[in-house]
Amino acid sequence: MEGKKDKDFISTLRAHGLQVTYQRLAIYQTLYFSLEHPSAEVVYQQVRKRFPMISLGTVYKTLERFYDVGLIDKVSPVTEVARYDARTGSHHHMVCLQCQTIMDADSPVDEPMMAVPALEGFHVLRRQVVLQGYCSKCKSRYVSSSS
Amino acid sequence: MEGKKDKDFISTLRAHGLQVTYQRLAIYQTLYFSLEHPSAEVVYQQVRKRFPMISLGTVYKTLERFYDVGLIDKVSPVTEVARYDARTGSHHHMVCLQCQTIMDADSPVDEPMMAVPALEGFHVLRRQVVLQGYCSKCKSRYVSSSS
DNA sequence: ATTCTTGCAAACGGTTTGCACATAC
């Protein structure tokens, strides 16, 4: 079921253009076998069992690096700081990664959104769709290189 | 178009069980007429133009209060700290507001999710659906009072 | 009169940064 070897993890890191260190290997493996969506602190505590000399700073840097190259996913902080909205009707937003603009994505989003079901007895209070990317203003600077 | 009077805002606050102060009025009005999904800091700077003696702490407390009673929406911090995930395929999660557990909501979510369209030339890199609520374990403690 | 809210300032905590040393390539 999990017959994945060190060799495979190394290949995965290399395939993402990353230099390979035992710290990175340990961090990635920890996350790979974790089901709990751990925070940086939790990953740190976990990895520290095997490599007591590793530092929390390295874990932060490494996770951010992994995220940047698309190796892993980051769940929470969609924007840097909390952002508020008096319009409580539509909870769906497009967030520009460059200028941090948040645009509403109202009507066309609502219907597919509401079709998202709750699973396993989960009691849903809020539903939120976030599209992350680049707005039309910032797009040209970032997507223009090849198109 | 915006013929909403102070009286109306006061009613809105009262309707949400909130005591009325000029600070709350100013904060809510600022947010109500803002289209930019401002941060607490931005709201503070805005309100300060009219009420120079207001404090940032009050803005934080007030916004959080508004959010708690459902008067306003908070866009970003779905979880308290960043949480990571090695499974980059499905970006959809159910977050328990009580125990902070994050569960994957895989297959049944994917299709409606992908139907969410990009608007106004927005270049989408990541799509994220987050269901906030209570997991089956914590639900009983919070939803049991009436059912 | 009592309860809730404000303002101020200090504390908090997750995250980032700078730099010297070590390691990967």
Add this chain to the structure above:
DNA sequence: GTATGTGCAAACCGTTTGCAAGAAT
């Protein structure tokens, strides 16, 4: 040999907290 990554510790910054004074009901 050179570029990149690591460890450590301090700095950062958005946010929260405690408390005395003030305002709302």
